[in-house]
Amino acid sequence: MEKILITGGSGLVGSSFKGDDFVHLSSKDGDLRDRSATRSIIQKHIPDGIIHCAAKVGGVMGNTNYPGDFYHDNIMMNTNVIEEARKQGIKKLVFFSSTCVFPDKVEYPLSPEKIHLGPPHQSNYAYAYAKRMGQVQIQAYKDQYDLDYFTVIPTNIYGPNDFYNLENGHVLPSLIHKMYLAKENGTDFIVWGSGNPLREFIFSDDVARLTMNLYNDYKGNDPVILSTSNEISIKDVVLMIADIFEFKGNVKFDSSKPEGQYRKPSDNSVIKEMYTDFKFTPMEEGLKKSIDWFIENYENIRK
Numbered sequence: 445m446e447k448i449l450i451t452g453g454s455g456l457v458g459s460s461f462k463g464d465d466f467v468h469l470s471s472k473d474g475d476l477r478d479r480s481a482t483r484s485i486i487q488k489h490i491p492d493g494i495i496h497c498a499a500k501v502g503g504v505m506g507n508t509n510y511p512g513d514f515y516h517d518n519i520m521m522n523t524n525v526i527e528e529a530r531k532q533g534i535k536k537l538v539f540f541s542s543t544c545v546f547p548d549k550v551e552y553p554l555s556p557e558k559i560h561l562g563p564p565h566q567s568n569y570a571y572a573y574a575k576r577m578g579q580v581q582i583q584a585y586k587d588q589y590d591l592d593y594f595t596v597i598p599t600n601i602y603g604p605n606d607f608y609n610l611e612n613g614h615v616l617p618s619l620i621h622k623m624y625l626a627k628e629n630g631t632d633f634i635v636w637g638s639g640n641p642l643r644e645f646i647f648s649d650d651v652a653r654l655t656m657n658l659y660n661d662y663k664g665n666d667p668v669i670l671s672t673s674n675e676i677s678i679k680d681v682v683l684m685i686a687d688i689f690e691f692k693g694n695v696k697f698d699s700s701k702p703e704g705q706y707r708k709p710s711d712n713s714v715i716k717e718m719y720t721d722f723k724f725t726p727m728e729e730g731l732k733k734s735i736d737w738f739i740e741n742y743e744n745i746r747k
Contacts, residue, residue, distance in 0.1 A: 448659075449491035451476060451525060452498030455746075456606045457540065457598075460652035467491065469498070477517055482524040486532045493536035495655060496525050499575075504567050504636070504702050506612030511570035518574035526581050530589060537593040538659055539582050541667060543644075543708050544572040545597070553673075555711040556597070556666040567704045579667055586665060595667035596655060599710055602730065603648030604737035608747040616645065616731075619682060620738055621747065623689050632694040633686065637703025639679030644671050644710060647730035654715055654722065661718065671712040672724045678703070684728060688735050 446465050452458040453468025461468070467489055474481040476498055486494075500517040507514055522539065529537050546554045547562030559579065564572035579595045586593055606617035613621070619635065626633040654670050662668060679697070686695055715722065725733075738745060 446492045447489065449486070449489055449494045451494065451496045451521075454605075455497060456603055456648050457601060457651055458495075458497040459605045460603065460648040461495065461656070462652070476524055477520040479524050479528070482528045483532075486528050486534070490532075491534060493538075493659065494525065494529050494534055495538045495540075495659070496522070497540050498525070499540065501571075501607065501614065502609070502612040503614050503618055504704050506609075507568035507571055508702070509612075514568075515570035515574050518571060519577060522574065522578035522581065526578070526585065526593070529593075530585055530591060535592060536659060537582075537591070538655060539578050539593065539595045541575045541579050541595050541597045542572070543597060543599050543669075543710060544568050545576045545579070546708065548705065552707070553709045553711040554669065556669070559667070565705050567702060583665065592663075594658075594662060594664065596658065596670050597667050597710075598651050598670040599644035599646050599672070599708070601648050601651055602645055603734050604741075605648075606734070606746070608738070608745045610747070613747075615643070615678065616681070616734075619685055620735055621745075623682075623685050623691060624738065624742070626693055627689055627691050630693065632696050633682075633691065635678070635682055635695065635697045636701035637678065637697065638699045639677060639682060639697045641678050641703050641705065642675040642707040642709070643678065643681075644673060644675055644708070645681070645727060645730075646670060646672055647725035647733075650724050654719070657719055657722075658715075664714075666714075668714050669710045669712050670715065671710040673710060673712045674727075675707060675709055676727065681727075681731075684731055685735070688728075688732055 454470035548565040602616040608621040
């Protein structure tokens with residue numbers, strides 16, 4: 445039986461890989477920002493492959509307030525995991541990047557050859573550059589060492605077991621948490637921004653299924669975008685969440701607050717061509733599963 449190490453194994457994406465093949469790591473197993481700790485972890489488990497999901501992540505506010513932390517922690521984790529995997533002879537590695545790596549001003553749809561055509565959006569530039577360098581490291585190692593390593597670029601992932609911090613979390617978990625509190629406290633639900641920006645969301649279980657398909661099948665050099673290619677406005681997502689919560693209060697959009705890029709449509713042609721029968725989880729279904737999990741596990745959520 446193959447053994448696959450999942451870094452960030454207790455997080456949103458990592459916990460979606462289910463089965464006896466997987467060893468899920470968390471920060472309790474060691475600090476991936478430290479080279480010797482990373483080496484010890486890999487030597488302890490001697491995996492056949494690694495899926496590198498671990499990252500310091502956050503929303504607009506987190507990236508705005510702590511750019512140095514976001515750069516340092518991500519660049520160190522990526523550098524250490526990829527280098528130690530190479531040194532320890534790990535046969536396969538999948539690196540998780542982000543659509544944040546794409547330039548702020550770029551012709552849509554987003555596709556891998558456009559990653560380095562300009563600077564990323566200022567709202568998360570430090571995180572984006574750290575992720576870009578992870579992909580560069582992967583490509584450099586493929587070129588020099590002929591390794592079976594590659595990068596995936598998921599669009600906005602959501603699902604159970606997310607990071608529900610109200611200030612520094614990603615958009616969907618933050619919205620879910622705020623909606624929960626607004627309903628509990630009988631207050632208005634205040635949303636940052638106009639609600640007009642468009643995003644592509646993908647359910648975490650779909651990401652895990654696609655990643656394992658690619659882990660077994662993909663032999664290309666370019667990063668692979670994981671996306672439904674279906675755009676939805678933040679406003680429509682908010683109203684969907686309110687409907688699932690049966691929220692009867694006021695929903696207000698604060699246009700004075702930052703909201704990031706207006707849209708980031710992506711090209712998912714690689715997975716469409718490789719997996720013609722793949723069925724994505726509908727947004728309403730995925731949100732319902734995510735919110736049900738959140739309510740059931742509220743006392744123990746990561747926040």
